[in-house]
Amino acid sequence: MRWYLSGPMTGLPDFNRAAFHAAAARIRAAGHEVLNPAELCPPGISWKQAMAIDLAALETAEGVITLPGWERSRGARIEVQRAPQQGLPVHALRHWLQMRHDARSAQELEYD
Numbered sequence: 001m002r003w004y005l006s007g008p009m010t011g012l013p014d015f016n017r018a019a020f021h022a023a024a025a026r027i028r029a030a031g032h033e034v035l036n037p038a039e040l041c042p043p044g045i046s047w048k049q050a051m052a053i054d055l056a057a058l059e060t061a062e063g064v065i066t067l068p069g070w071e072r073s074r075g076a077r078i079e080v081q082r083a084p085q086q087g088l089p090v091h092a093l094r095h096w097l098q099m100r101h102d103a104r105s106a107q108e109l110e111y112d
Contacts, residue, residue, distance in 0.1 A: 002033040004058050004088075006079040007067025009037065010047060019067055023093050027065065030100055035061055051075055058082060064090045 020038035
């Protein structure tokens with residue numbers, strides 16, 4: 001599945017790239033593709049330019065995973081608002097990781 005990461009960047013140290021990269025690594029480790037704004041947007045572009053890139057990427061996603069603090073980000077709120085309009089599920093990262101763990105545990109039980 002191709003997940004789009006949505007979270008706060010503007011006003012945070014190094015645009016919160018460490019949190020985006022850490023989340024992307026965990027999602028990729030579970031075998032999924034990640035559309036990571038911290039990788040998609042080159043340094044030095046304007047907020048408007050970044051949103052154009054991010055919203056274009058969102059159009060190709062199959063779901064959205066939010067990082068903590070997304071509610072305080074104007075861009076992330078726009079992304080999360082658009083997701084259901086595109087028929088995309090939206091999950092908080094913590095919830096998604098818990099669901100993955102539960103699904104993995106259930107799958108392991110099937111083979112016991």
